[in-house]
Structure formats: structure tokens, C-alpha cells
Amino acid sequence: MRIKVKFHSLLRLYLGFGEMILELPDRQDITVRELIDELNLRVGKELKNKLLDGDEIKKGTMVLLNGKNILHLKKLDTVVQDGDVVVFFPPGGGG
Amino acid sequence: MKSELSMFQRQIELLGTDCQSKIADTVILVAGIGGLGSVVAESLVRFGVQKIYIVDNGLIDAPDLNRQILYTYKDIGRPKVLVAKERLSSINPSCEIVPMDEKISESFELPNDVDGVADCLDNFADRFTLAELAWNKGIFLVHGGINGFWGQITSIVPNKSPKMKDLFAGVDEERQQVQVIMPTSGIVALLQSLEIVKLICGIEPNLIGKLLLIDLLNYDFDKIEV
Numbered sequence: 001m002r003i004k005v006k007f008h009s010l011l012r013l014y015l016g017f018g019e020m021i022l023e024l025p026d027r028q029d030i031t032v033r034e035l036i037d038e039l040n041l042r043v044g045k046e047l048k049n050k051l052l053d054g055d056e057i058k059k060g061t062m063v064l065l066n067g068k069n070i071l072h073l074k075k076l077d078t079v080v081q082d083g084d085v086v087v088f089f090p091p092g093g094g095g
Numbered sequence: 096m097k098s099e100l101s102m103f104q105r106q107i108e109l110l111g112t113d114c115q116s117k118i119a120d121t122v123i124l125v126a127g128i129g130g131l132g133s134v135v136a137e138s139l140v141r142f143g144v145q146k147i148y149i150v151d152n153g154l155i156d157a158p159d160l161n162r163q164i165l166y167t168y169k170d171i172g173r174p175k176v177l178v179a180k181e182r183l184s185s186i187n188p189s190c191e192i193v194p195m196d197e198k199i200s201e202s203f204e205l206p207n208d209v210d211g212v213a214d215c216l217d218n219f220a221d222r223f224t225l226a227e228l229a230w231n232k233g234i235f236l237v238h239g240g241i242n243g244f245w246g247q248i249t250s251i252v253p254n255k256s257p258k259m260k261d262l263f264a265g266v267d268e269e270r271q272q273v274q275v276i277m278p279t280s281g282i283v284a285l286l287q288s289l290e291i292v293k294l295i296c297g298i299e300p301n302l303i304g305k306l307l308l309i310d311l312l313n314y315d316f317d318k319i320e321v
Contacts, residue, residue: 008308008317009245018313060267067306067321071264087319089308091266092242094273095131095217095280 001027001082005039008089011061014050015043032063033076035086051088052076060090102187103143114296115143121295124148124206125213126199126225128179130280131239131287132215133165136179138288139213140186147183148206150195151175162277199225205232211294212236213287218270219263226251226259235294237302239287242273244312246283249321250290250302262306262321279311 003022012018022038024030030038033055040048051061055076063070064087070078080086107115123144125136128151136149155163155170155178165182166175176194183192197203199221205212205228212229214236216222222238229236229251236251238259251259286307293301308317 006317008310009242012310013312018310018315057265059265062263062265064319064321067319069262069264072261090242091219091263092240092246092273093217093219093267093271094241094275095127095129095215095239 001025001029003030003035003080003082004085005035006085006087006089008087009092010090011050011088015045015047029079029081031076032065032070032078032080032086035080036076061088062091063088106142110292110296114292114298117295118143118292119145121210122146122148122206122208123211123213123291124150124209125215126150126221127215127217128163128165128175129153129159129215129217130162130275130277131241131284132213133163133179134281134284135213135215135239135288135291136183137164137186138285139291140183140190140192142288142292143187144190146191146193146208148193148195148209149176149179149183150197150199150203151179152196152198162275162280164277164281203228205229205234210234211291213291214238214259215284215287217273218268219266220268220270222263223260223268230258235291237287237290237294239283241275241279241283243275244279244310246279246309246311248283248286248290248302248307248309249305250294252294252303256304257321279309282311283309 001024006019125132128149153175155166165179170178176196180192180194230253233253239248306319306321
């Protein structure tokens with residue numbers, strides 16, 4: 001399976017890139033929790049600490065699966081499938 | 096009347112007379128008259144909106160002057176809405192500017208004649224309150240938010256887009272002291288004002304059901320269906 005993963009704003013700044021295609025040839029699907037573990041292994045940085053607070057998405061970070069906020073799906077247990085797009089970003093609160 | 100018409104001559108050629116009439120007949124409330132709100136309000140006056148409510152209970156402070164274009168050094172310490180009214184009225188005296196020196200809260204009431212809202216606030220708690228008021232009134236809200244080189248815009252329209260609190264579930268709702276430069280607030284705000292005009296005139300594509308993520312560090316725009 002192939003998943004497009006996008007990082008915006010401060011997450012892109014931290015990682016040094018804004019988009020990657022994650023190839024998982026042995027998988028049919030993956031949860032967001034597992035996806036973050038996989039990304040953490042591949043990017044060579046402490047991405048997991050940036051995204052998670054314990055076993056929850058860190059306050060202030062949004063995760064969209066095909067445009068839907070995963071907090072309205074199954075949170076970290078939300079299943080990601082082939083062709084899906086996952087976006088991580090912290091919205092700007094200032095005005 | 097002649098001078099009014101000539102003020103909008105260059106854009107009527109682009110937008111058409113029907114659109115210009117709709118702009119003039121639409122009443123907008125700009126919530127927050129800081130970095131975003133200053134530019135949104137000025138742009139709407141220059142577009143030809145004829146009545147604008149501006150809501151903010153803040154006083155002008157020196158750190159506002161790097162981006163809040165309605166204010167100058169001599170205005171420090173004065174209420175933002177009063178100085179904003181002076182400046183906006185001087186651009187087009189026929190535009191009615193209604194200052195509301197108050198904070199958005201659950202007890203805030205949207206004036207009856209408001210047709211649309213610009214969310215230029217500085218925290219998500221107040222944004223959610225404002226968006227709920229607009230949603231319940233059945234009118235559009237154009238959201239803008241910024242931090243550093245980055246910002247986002249979306250249009251919240253009842254039954255056509257997700258609710259604000261659903262789209263942004265999980266955000267930190269408290270007011271945060273963000274880093275900000277004028278290009279970020281200015282560009283996001285100008286796009287908000289454009290989006291408001293698009294909604295008024297029915298120009299597509301617009302940002303209903305779409306989240307525009309703006310990255311000025313990398314000059315990237317990403318539009319996500321939500």
C-alpha cells in the first residue's frame with residue numbers, strides 16, 4: 001500500500017520536508033498510531049514526541065485523513081488504507 | 096455619487112455591476128481588528144462594502160504597529176475600534192463603520208442586519224463561540240488564523256461545510272502569543288477579504304468545504320477538501 005503523508009507549518013520546518021510517499025508493500029492497512037511509529041522510524045527524528053502526548057494526539061496538532069479530522073473517526077485507531085492522504089499540521093491561532 | 100462610482104471603476108470592469116451592487120448591499124462584521132482584521136476591514140471598504148461592524152475591546156500597543164495597518168505611533172493607548180473607524184471612514188466616508196468595543200463571548204449578539212462574518216480573532220475559544228453564533232444565524236463566516244510564516248483560511252457555511260469546532264477539534268483553544276510578521280497577516284487577511292467577496296457574488300471556486308493552508312516560508316499553498 002502507498003500513503004501520501006503531508007506535514008505543514010512548524011512540523012515541516014522541523015522535519016525539513018513537507019511531503020512523503022510511504023510505501024508499505026506488506027500491509028493492507030495501518031492505524032494512525034502505527035503510521036506514526038513507522039514515520040518515526042523513517043524520518044530519523046523524534047517525530048513521535050512532536051505528534052503525541054502519551055497515547056493521544058498532542059493538543060494543538062491536527063491530523064486529517066482524506067480531509068477528516070481523526071478525532072471524529074477512531075482517533076489513533078483510525079485505519080489508513082492504500083491511496084489515502086494524511087495531513088499533520090498545527091493551525092495558526094493568531095490574528 | 097459620482098466620486099463613489101469612480102472609486103470602484105477599476106474593479107467593476109473586473110467584477111461587474113451586479114457584483115458591485117451585491118458588495119454594497121452586504122453587511123459584514125469583522126471580529127478582531129488587529130493584524131488580520133485591520134487588513135480585512137480596509138480591503139472590504141475599498142471593495143465597496145457600505146456597512147461594517149468592527150468588534151474588539153483592545154487598546155493600541157507598540158507591538159501592534161509592525162502589522163496592524165490602521166494604526167500609527169500617535170494612536171498608542173487609544174481604543175482600536177475608534178481609531179479604526181476614523182481611518183476606515185477616511186477611505187470612503189459613505190461606508191458606515193460601527194465600532195463595538197467589546198469581547199466576543201457567549202453573551203455577544205450578532206446584529207440583526209449582519210450578512211457575513213470575518214473571523215480575525217486571536218484564539219480558538221472565541222472563534223468557536225463566534226462561529227456558533229454565525230452558524231445559528233445561518234450566515235457565512237470566513238476564518239483566518241496565523242502563526243509565524245504560516246496561516247490557514249476556510250469558509251464556514253451552515254449545511255455546506257463542517258462546523259468550525261468539528262474541523263478544528265483538538266486545537267489549543269487558549270490565546271497564545273504567536274510570532275508574526277506583516278506579510279503573513281496581510282496575505283492571509285487579503286485572501287479572507289477576497290473570499291468574502293467571492294461568497295457575496297457567488298464567484299467560484301471558493302473555500303466552502305476546503306481548508307487553504309498557506310506556507311510563506313516555502314511559498315506553498317495547499318487546498319484540502321474537508
